[in-house]
Every structure is written in structure tokens, then in C-alpha cells.
Amino acid sequence: RRWNGVSSLMYPNDYGPTLFRDAGNVTFDFIVVGGGSAGATVAARLSEIPEWNVLLLEAGGDPPANTETPLRFSDLMTSDVDWTFITEPEPHLFGGLEHGRCQVSRGLMLGGSSSMNAMMYLRGTKRDFDEWERLGNTGWGFGDVLPYFIKSENFTGSGGRWDAVPHGRNGPLTVSPLVSIDPAYSAVADGNRLLRLAELDDINRFAPPAVGYGPMDFTVRDGLRCSTLKAFLLPASGRQNLFVAKNVRVTQVMMQRISAPGGRNCTRAVGVEYVTPSGRAKRVYASREVILSAGVIMSPQILMVSGVGPAEHLRQHGIRVISDLPVGYNYQDHVSFAGLVFSDRKNRSRADISRESTDLVRATLDLVSAGIGTMGLTNLVSFVDTAAKGRADIQVVYLRFAYNSTRNTPNKRSRMSNMFGYSDQVARLYDDLNILSDSVLAIPINVDGRSTGRVVLRSGDPMARPKIYTNYLSHDDEIETLLRGIDFVVELSKTKPMVDAGLVLEPVEFPDCVAHAWGTRDYWVCAIRNVGTSLYHPVGTCRMGPACDHRSVVDTTLNVKGVNGLRVIDSSIMPKVVSVNTNAATIMIAEKGSDIIKKFYGKLL
Numbered sequence: 001r002r003w004n005g006v007s008s009l010m011y012p013n014d015y016g017p018t019l020f021r022d023a024g025n026v027t028f029d030f031i032v033v034g035g036g037s038a039g040a041t042v043a044a045r046l047s048e049i050p051e052w053n054v055l056l057l058e059a060g061g062d063p064p065a066n067t068e069t070p071l072r073f074s075d076l077m078t079s080d081v082d083w084t085f086i087t088e089p090e091p092h093l094f095g096g097l098e099h100g101r102c103q104v105s106r107g108l109m110l111g112g113s114s115s116m117n118a119m120m121y122l123r124g125t126k127r128d129f130d131e132w133e134r135l136g137n138t139g140w141g142f143g144d145v146l147p148y149f150i151k152s153e154n155f156t157g158s159g160g161r162w163d164a165v166p167h168g169r170n171g172p173l174t175v176s177p178l179v180s181i182d183p184a185y186s187a188v189a190d191g192n193r194l195l196r197l198a199e200l201d202d203i204n205r206f207a208p209p210a211v212g213y214g215p216m217d218f219t220v221r222d223g224l225r226c227s228t229l230k231a232f233l234l235p236a237s238g239r240q241n242l243f244v245a246k247n248v249r250v251t252q253v254m255m256q257r258i259s260a261p262g263g264r265n266c267t268r269a270v271g272v273e274y275v276t277p278s279g280r281a282k283r284v285y286a287s288r289e290v291i292l293s294a295g296v297i298m299s300p301q302i303l304m305v306s307g308v309g310p311a312e313h314l315r316q317h318g319i320r321v322i323s324d325l326p327v328g329y330n331y332q333d334h335v336s337f338a339g340l341v342f343s344d345r346k347n348r349s350r351a352d353i354s355r356e357s358t359d360l361v362r363a364t365l366d367l368v369s370a371g372i373g374t375m376g377l378t379n380l381v382s383f384v385d386t387a388a389k390g391r392a393d394i395q396v397v398y399l400r401f402a403y404n405s406t407r408n409t410p411n412k413r414s415r416m417s418n419m420f421g422y423s424d425q426v427a428r429l430y431d432d433l434n435i436l437s438d439s440v441l442a443i444p445i446n447v448d449g450r451s452t453g454r455v456v457l458r459s460g461d462p463m464a465r466p467k468i469y470t471n472y473l474s475h476d477d478e479i480e481t482l483l484r485g486i487d488f489v490v491e492l493s494k495t496k497p498m499v500d501a502g503l504v505l506e507p508v509e510f511p512d513c514v515a516h517a518w519g520t521r522d523y524w525v526c527a528i529r530n531v532g533t534s535l536y537h538p539v540g541t542c543r544m545g546p547a548c549d550h551r552s553v554v555d556t557t558l559n560v561k562g563v564n565g566l567r568v569i570d571s572s573i574m575p576k577v578v579s580v581n582t583n584a585a586t587i588m589i590a591e592k593g594s595d596i597i598k599k600f601y602g603k604l605l
């Protein structure tokens with residue numbers, strides 16, 4: 001076992017070397033592919049059944065120590081533990097992003113994206129899950145999924161924050177209300193109130209629907225990140241029946257034609273092929289099931305190279321078709337606009353700015369070392385109903401960048417390029433402001449989008465990265481929603497608390513949009529298309545649906561249609577993206593998926 005430098009964690013043993021020696025002779029009951037938000041949870045839950053042997057194969061290794069400190073989460077982006085997928089160029093999009101493409105970060109390590117995300121714990125609304133049910137997914141309505149959110153959760157809030165209806169205390173996933181000492185917190189909150197937003201003390205309380213502003217809860221334990229690795233996998237890793245192999249890239253699911261009773265033939269998943277860290281191809285077998293939890297990009301890729309996907313597309317790449325399914329379609333995400341930058345205390349002397357900024361960073365990090373959770377200003381969120389639909393269509397998150405910090409990153413690229421995929425030219429606009437004072441970004445996110453994109457194979461080679469077409473903003477009303485989100489932030493900038501606090505909205509002019517005057521509608525439309533980007537919530541590429549639904553890949557028990565012994569359990573099964581960040585809903589899917597499997601084999605107590 002290996003010690004983690006920041007906390008006293010010991011990561012699971014690497015079963016890989018033993019597996020590579022014995023492969024061919026070993027069969028497991030279940031093979032779980034990918035140890036991310038979903039996969040780590042599924043592997044841990046299935047291994048609760050002592051007579052099941054569970055093998056977890058993860059392409060990455062242990063998370064580095066800097067994954068632990070919440071405020072440092074953006075250091076991980078585009079690092080060695082990020083897959084850093086890049087989309088294809090698309091007309092009218094991404095002009096201000098590097099190479100005209102959009103970055104899609106995903107964790108490449110145990111815990112997957114839960115080891116690199118911003119830890120915001122938001123579940124989604126009642127309406128989100130009732131919509132899944134309305135689409136034919138019986139058993140996935142709000143009343144069905146709520147118990148699984150509660151089952152996971154160890155909510156640390158007390159006093160007025162404890163509410164036994166939506167929250168749980170007995171689960172492994174620590175969810176904590178955080179503390180912020182950032183002075184901008186109250187200015188932004190007071191500004192929100194003046195814009196007639198209600199103050200919410202618990203955004204995961206589902207009635208009434210969350211429209212308003214308030215503090216978020218985070219997957220943070222004692223001031224440090226609580227990934228699914230930490231919550232689920234580590235406590236289970238002493239079990240004799242759970243085997244975790246690291247740095248193992250699964251390339252394909254192995255299928256076998258079998259004769260079923262009654263003379264019917266069917267196809268069954270019998271194991272996986274994988275590549276060892278030294279590049280050798282190997283096989284390992286599963287007697288019961290293979291479970292794909294490789295996430296929204298890689299689960300569809302593995303399916304397609306294994307013969308499960310759109311028939312014509314597979315044939316184009318010379319792949320024999322086993323089940324003709326719409327794998328890779330229904331790519332859904334939340335488009336965000338990080339082009340609204342406030343300078344903080346710019347009118348002060350440079351020496352004062354530098355000292356105050358350093359003091360705030362130090363005091364905030366001292367909270368972490370005292371075991372107190374903080375994400376600074378990021379603790380705060382707004383959900384705005386910009387079109388009076390009775391539900392939020394815009395989420396606004398607020399991020400502070402300390403004075404002269406955006407250029408100081410581990411990989412020497414601007415933090416703006418690492419976080420948002422900005423081109424050097426665009427990132428420089430932010431860096432130039434940041435050497436004058438702290439910067440505060442208010443980022444409107446469209447949580448009510450309709451566009452769907454697609455993940456397709458680049459080639460039949462399983463090691464090739466798939467192509468991603470986002471198709472963002474293909475409906476005009478999606479631009480309108482973001483425009484109203486921008487309006488909200490512009491109005492916020494004019495409120496007295498913001499003005500008094502010295503938070504000044506800067507006229508950041510993106511080079512491709514200088515034909516329009518900053519602040520005009522035409523300017524914002526141009527800017528949205530130019531630098532509008534992912535906030536890393538893509539889902540949906542192995543869509544769940546009822547048996548008769550030709551748009552879906554898995555049924556409501558998460559079985560891949562047309563193949564026995566193969567399920568997908570991760571964020572890719574969402575039929576529709578939830579209207580908030582996607583980690584909590586993914587963990588819920590993993591919890592419910594694990595119970596579905598236990599029930600199928602008569603093991604659910």
C-alpha cells in the first residue's frame with residue numbers, strides 16, 4: 001500500500017502485476033471497467049457480497065497528493081491525471097479556444113473525475129428525475145432515486161442545516177457545508193438578494209424547487225476532497241474478494257455467441273481485453289457480468305470497438321456488428337460563459353492588493369489545514385429563473401483568482417487555458433487583468449439546454465481517441481438563455497453591495513468580437529459562441545430507455561440491449577442531463593445499479 005502525502009490515506013494494493021501473471025487462468029464474477037465516480041462505487045458495493053469476486057480495472061493510478069486540497073482542484077486540469085479530451089472543430093463555435101476546439105477534462109486515476117472535480121454536491125431537481133421516468137424509465141423517478149442519494153450520504157451539517165427528509169448520515173460519501181471567509185461572498189450574496197433572489201439554506205432540499213442563491217454542499221471531509229475512491233473503494237479495499245488493477249487500459253469487451261434454451265442464439269459478454277502498463281495485450285474473463293463504468297467518452301468507445309453501436313458507423317471502421325444501437329448519440333452538456341470578469345480592489349495600491357490577496361489565500365488554506373472545508377467564494381451559487389418558467393435555467397458560479405496567480409501554474413500555461421481551454425491570446429486578456437488585482441469570475445451556465453452532440457470512433461483502433469462533436473447552442477433559445485444569464489450578472493455588477501465592495505465588471509473584449517461594441521447584444525452573442533465552453537458535465541452517450549425505445553442503448557436495468565452479461569453504469573446512461581452538476585446523480589446511478597444487480601441474483605437483503 002502507498003501513503004498519500006497530504007492525509008493519512010493508504011491507497012488500495014495494485015492487483016495488476018498478479019493479474020498479468022495469471023491472466024487466462026483467472027475468472028471473476030464481475031469485471032468493472034473504470035474506477036471513477038460510478039465504477040469505484042459499483043465495485044465496492046458488489047464486493048459486499050462475500051461470495052462474489054470483483055475485479056476493477058482502471059486506466060489511471062493513484063491520485064497525486066494535490067488532488068486532496070479543494071482550492072487546488074484546477075491544478076489537475078490538463079495534467080497527467082486528466083484525459084484532456086478535445087472536441088472536433090465546429091462551425092460558429094470555439095473560435096477563442098485553443099485550436100478552435102473545446103477541452104473535455106476527465107479524471108484518469110482512481111476516483112476518476114470525482115478525484116479532480118470541483119466537489120460541488122448538487123443532486124438535481126425532482127423535475128429532472130420525474131422527466132427520466134416520463135421518458136419511459138420506470139423506477140427512475142424522483143421518489144425512486146431519492147433513497148439512493150440518501151444511502152450514499154454522510155451529511156455533516158448540523159443545527160438548522162440538518163433535515164432528515166433529503167439527507168442521510170450513514171453513507172460513506174461525506175457531504176459538507178463549507179465555510180468561506182472571502183469578503184466578496186457577502187457582496188455577491190447581498191447583490192443577489194437585491195435582484196430579488198431568495199436566500200436558500202439547502203439547495204438539495206427539493207421542495208420548493210431551488211431558485212435563489214446560497215451556499216452549496218461539497219464532497220469534502222475534514223477539509224479535504226472526498227472522492228468515490230476515498231468514500232467507497234478505500235474502506236472496501238481490505239476485502240478478500242475485491243481486486244483493483246491500476247494503469248490497465250481496457251480495449252474491448254469479448255463476446256461469445258451462445259445457444260440459449262429454446263434453440264435461440266444470443267451473444268454474451270465473457271470478459272475484456274486490456275493493455276498492461278508495459279503495452280502487452282491480455283485477456284481476463286467474467287462468469288457473470290462485465291460492467292462498463294468508463295465514463296461518457298470511453299464507455300461508448302469500448303462498446304463500439306466491441307461491435308455494439310450504430311451498424312453503419314461500425315462497418316465503416318471494419319467492425320463486426322453485434323448489436324445495432326445508437327451508442328455515442330445523445331451527448332448532452334451544460335454550456336458555460338466565463339467571459340464576465342470582475343476586478344477586486346483595483347483602485348488600491350499594488351502593495352496593498354498583493355498583501356491583502358496573499359493574506360486571504362493564506363487564511364483560506366489555514367482553514368483547510370485546520371480540517372475546515374472551504375472553496376472560498378466558490379461555496380456560493382445562484383440558480384436563476386430567467387424566463388419565469390417556474391424553474392432555474394441559469395446557474396451562476398463564482399470563482400476568485402488571487403492577484404497574479406493565473407500565470408503561476410504547475411505546467412506554466414495560464415490557468416485560464418488549463419481550466420477553460422482558452423487560446424493563449426484569450427487567456428492573456430485575463431492574465432493582464434490579474435496582474436492588476438484579484439479577479440472574480442461570475443460564470444452563467446445554461447442548465448436548460450436541448451442540443452445533443454455525438455461521440456464517434458476515429459478508427460477501429462481501441463487506443464485511438466474518439467471524436468467528439470458537441471453540437472452546442474444549436475437551438476437559438478439556448479443563446480437567449482445565456483444572454484439572460486449575462487444580463488443577470490451585469491445587473492448584479494450594478495448593485496450597491498458590489499459597487500461598495502469595489503468589484504468592477506471589466507470590459508473584456510475578445511479579439512474575434514471587436515466588430516461589436518462590448519456590452520451590446522451582438523457582442524455577447526459573438527462572445528458566447530467564441531469562448532462558450534464545457535463546464536465538464538457531459539453525459540448521455542449510452543442512453544437509458546425502455547425496451548421499445550430505439551434511441552436508447554441500455555434498458556432500465558442498465559443492461560446493454562442485445563447482449564447478455566453486459567451493463568453500463570455511469571454518467572453516460574442519463575437520458576437527459578440533470579439541471580445541476582453531474583457527480584451526485586452519477587453516484588446515485590451507481591448505487592441504484594448495484595442494487596439492481598444484487599436483486600437480479602437474489603442477493604438484495
Ligand SMILES: Cc1cc2nc3c(=O)[nH]c(=O)nc-3n(C[C@H](O)[C@H](O)[C@H](O)COP(=O)(O)OP(=O)(O)OC[C@H]3O[C@@H](n4cnc5c(N)ncnc54)[C@H](O)[C@@H]3O)c2cc1C
Nearest residue numbers: 034036037038059112113117118119120250295571581583
Ligand atoms: C474538472 C471537472 C470539474 C467538475 N466539477 C464538478 C462538480 O463540482 N460537481 C459535480 O457534481 N460534477 C462535477 N464534474 C462532473 C463529474 O465529476 C462527472 O460527471 C462524474 O465524475 C462522471 O462520473 P463517471 O463515473 O461517469 O466518469 P469518471 O468519473 O470520469 O470515471 C471514468 C473512469 O474510467 C476510467 N477509464 C476510462 N476508460 C478506461 C479504459 N479503457 N480502461 C480502464 N479504465 C478506463 C477513467 O480513467 C476514469 O477513472 C466535474 C468534472 C470535471 C472533469
